[in-house]
Amino acid sequence: MEGFAPKASSYASQWDWFFFVLVTVSSIVxxxxxxxxxxxSIRYRRGVNARREPVSETFSNRLEFSWTAGTALxxxxxFWWAAAFQLRDFVPPEGALQIHVIGKQWMWKIQQPNGVREIDEIHAPIGRxxxxIMTSEDVIHSMFLPALRLKQDVLPGRYTYLWFNADKPGVYHLFCAEFCGTSHSRMTGRFVLMTPTEYSRWSAAQPEADNLARQGQALFSSxxxxxxxxxxxxxxxxxxxxxxxxxxxxSDGRSIIADEAYIHDSIVLxxxxxxxxxxxxxxxFAGQVSEEQIIKLVAYIRSLSTERHP
Ligand code: HEC
Ligand SMILES: [Cu+2]
Incomplete structure (x- = not known):
């Protein structure tokens, strides 16, 4: 499937195939x-003395059934193909690198796992x-990464997720795909895919790289x-x-898994x-802590479960 927009993952190529097949089948119909x-409409147009044909004796139940069943199948x-695609989007594999994204009129704020911050740019490694993990500080935005054929709404007061495993380094586009106000059209950016070594070199060279969990711990006391x-x-x-x-x-008898959204809501609601x-x-703490600070607090609270703390 060449000729489409650039692709940075095998998922993108599979998606293009799906799109192609869907368009072809629909066009045939x-x-x-x-x-x-x-x-x-030509054969039975007004004025033509169309012969009334007797109901055909060759009417075939079998034919009717098979073409109906055939198209339905x-x-x-x-549908099955599309559903399999969508299901894959739900569950990221274990050990995925987590990058936080905050949408805001009109920019994307990014936090790398090591605390590096970016505006309107996402750097990410290929091959893993x-x-x-995305949320919004104001209205609904939508993260659109055309090179990966991925798009996901970004909502205030909720976390939404996207995951990918890219295989082609390069600089790609990043768009907001939900009309979010006057400067929506400028809510674009760069999506930079790098080899793992380049990525670690890049992130080590950034200023203010500090472990998110450690920053969260400081906030936790302050x-x-x-x-x-x-x-x-x-x-x-x-x-x-x-x-x-x-x-x-x-206390009301429900039991809930403590994920990002639960910790987030524990703090603001x-x-x-x-x-x-x-x-x-x-x-x-609604209004006192920003979404960025909440990300750090969540990282800290997460670290209390994953690391050994005395
Ligand atoms: C005045 C004391 C107090 C302060 C200050 C406080 N908490 Fe809490 N927190 C509680 C109590 C009591 C609960 C349990 C009742 C509930 O769920 O609201 C709780 C529950 C929680 C939970 C859910 C814990 C669980 O076991 O599921 C989290 C997460 C949490 N707090 C985080 C924070 C964070 C982060 C801060 C600072 C921004 C904070 N708390 C500040 C008293 C406090
Ligand atoms: Cu937007």
Whole structure:
């Protein structure tokens, strides 16, 4: 499938095939119907004394059934193909490199896993799965990476995800694909794919590279979280070690897996999910912490589950 926009992953080529087949099959159907319409409108046009043909004796149930079933199966096959594609988009492989993306009128703010920040540029390595964890600070945006044939809405107050495994280094486009206000059309950027060595060299050379979790730990004390969430605290608040990635029992009987979205909401909407056995005394930090700070706090809380902490 050459002749389309540049491709940076095998997924993109497969997608082009899917698109090509879908367009071809649809065109055949459209052309058939169109020819039939033209044929019948000429043959039975006004003024023509069309013969009334007796109902054909050769009417065949078998023919009717087989063409109906045949087309239905063909389209079900297309559906199955598309569904398989979409399902693949849901679950990133283990160990994906996580890059955070924040949409904002009218720019993309990026945080690399090592704390490097970028504006309107995403640098990513090829040859390994990369996951984008995205949210918006204001309205709905949409992350569009044409070279990967990937697009995902970016919503305020929610995390959405994209993942890819690219195989061709290069500089590609990055667009906002959701009309988000006056300067929407300028909400574009560069999507830079590099070999793993280039990528690590690049990220090591950036200023202010500091571990996200470490920055989160600093925020955790400066915002006063540690005042309640620490062993020495007199306020009964849950210990955050081992929370991330595990089920949490809530006071209303629900049980929920503590993912990014759960931690995010614990910070800005603490009354939404109350941990069983605790009083709803945690203040909301909505308006006091930015989405960027929340990313760091989440990274810190995640590190409490993945690393050994004394
Ligand atoms: C006034 C004390 C207090 C402060 C300050 C506080 N929390 Fe909490 N936090 C609690 C209590 C009590 C709960 C349990 C009840 C609930 O779920 O709201 C809790 C729950 C949580 C949970 C869910 C824990 C679980 O086991 O599922 C997270 C995550 C969390 N807090 C993070 C933070 C962060 C991050 C900060 C700082 C920005 C913070 N908290 C500040 C008291 C506090
Ligand atoms: Cu936008």
């Amino acid at each position: 459209v052309a058939t119907v169109f020819v039939a319409i033209v044929h019948f 063909a389209f079900l096959a297309i 799965p990369v996951q984008l 915002l006063g979280c540690s005042g309640c969430h620490s062993k020495s605290s007199s306020v009964p608040a849950p210990d955050l070690h081992g929370v991330f990635g595990n089920p949490v029992q809530l 603490p009354e939404k999910d109350i941990v069983a056995g605790f009083a709803p005394i945690m203040p909301s």
